[in-house]
Amino acid sequence: MQQAKFCPQCGTPLQEAQFGDRMRPVCPACGYIHYVNPVVAAGTLVEERERVVLIKRGVDPRTNTWGLPAGYVEADETAEEAAIRETREESGLDVALDDLLGVYSFGSAEQMRGVLILYAAHTIGGELHAGDDALDARYFAPNELPPDDQISFWTHRKALHDWRRARAVTYRAATEAEAIAAMEINLKYGQPPRDFLAIVRQDASVLLIATDGQTILGYATLAVDLPGETVRLDNVFVLPASRRWGIGTRLLTSSLDYARRRGVKRLITELDASNPAIVVYLKAGFRICGYLDLSLFQQPTATHPVLFLTYRIGD
Known part of the structure; x- marks a missing residue:
């Protein structure tokens, strides 16, 4: 790495001197300190x-x-x-x-x-x-x-x-053993408690998981609200180390495929307005159809409105 030899302010030859935690080129005339940054x-x-x-x-x-x-x-x-x-x-x-x-x-x-x-x-x-x-x-x-x-x-x-x-990640419905593993992940990362085991045992709901081999990287839960009308997407979660690589988007795509197989007209969900994942939903084709300001109902912990999003199947 090439070192500076002369002061860029006055032209005096630089000298090595202790400054901070290391030796640095310093100008003895004007006091200029030369830092080499990446x-x-x-x-x-x-x-x-x-x-x-x-x-x-x-x-x-x-x-x-x-x-x-x-x-x-x-x-x-x-x-x-x-x-x-x-x-x-x-x-x-x-x-x-x-x-x-x-x-x-x-x-x-x-x-x-x-x-x-x-x-x-x-x-x-x-x-x-x-x-x-x-x-x-x-x-x-x-x-x-x-x-x-x-x-x-x-x-x-x-x-x-x-x-x-x-x-290479696969997206599919979870088994009962995988539902238990997903509940442990939920607990570890402080997500709202959910009975995933009950979800996989019901015909009108599903726990979709993203897996890399035997490792669960993320999941989404869905339930039929109105047969032939609406599927509710309750939550999408991806492990922090696996985010930014499109896994959340593909869980949304798998959720839409599930809704189509159930023959419904729309997929609905709700998110806190501060959740940055809203961008992922909007890029996937969801639209904001309303919001609820919980502070109006005297809930002091509610700092942001809840947004309601919908995806119309076939649009």
Whole structure:
């Protein structure tokens, strides 16, 4: 890692001096202290029809390897703006950001350290083609991803491994043993107590689970309110470590499939207005149809209204 030799304020040669918890370059003339901060990069994981966008790098480092659209953040832009710009420049796609996927450190003590901020995104325009500093740009399904030694950086490999693993999650009705396991998860994470065992034993209700092998990553409970009319979605929960990878959205999709199989006209649910998951419901096609301000009923603990959402089957 290249060290600064001269003071950028007065031009005096810098000297090593103890400052804080380490030796730092300090100007003996004006007192300037030179801090070496990590660089910041931003990028996107753009998914469309169960496929992810990768670009083939045309410049060093790692020329001719595949990676996610990403690059360094300029001083006059936000990380979000940089992620959108880099995606457009490298892949030709205009995107909107959906969620923060992760923050990854890279580099070493001998090299410049950096931080990659990665966002989930979806396309809103443009056409996929190799742009600046890229040789190629393609969509890859989970089973089509290049081998690890052809992925540009370990940060990109980690994100793609997580994405591929999330795509392999299965969604189905729970068994009685899995209902008991889900109740334990509910208790562990402080969710409202629910008798999932009773739910799986009834014909007019179901506990849907998202599983990675034998591990339950999330669940949703549904019950038929009015045969032929309404299915109620009581709650959707995903383990904190498994969020941001589309599992909640796919639990909603599975819930809609269940409602269609029951031949009902709509799926309804309710959420606290402060719940950030509302965005997931709206993107899945739910619409807000009303709200209830519980504070009007002299409930002092109610700080936000309850929103009622509905999804009309067939819309």
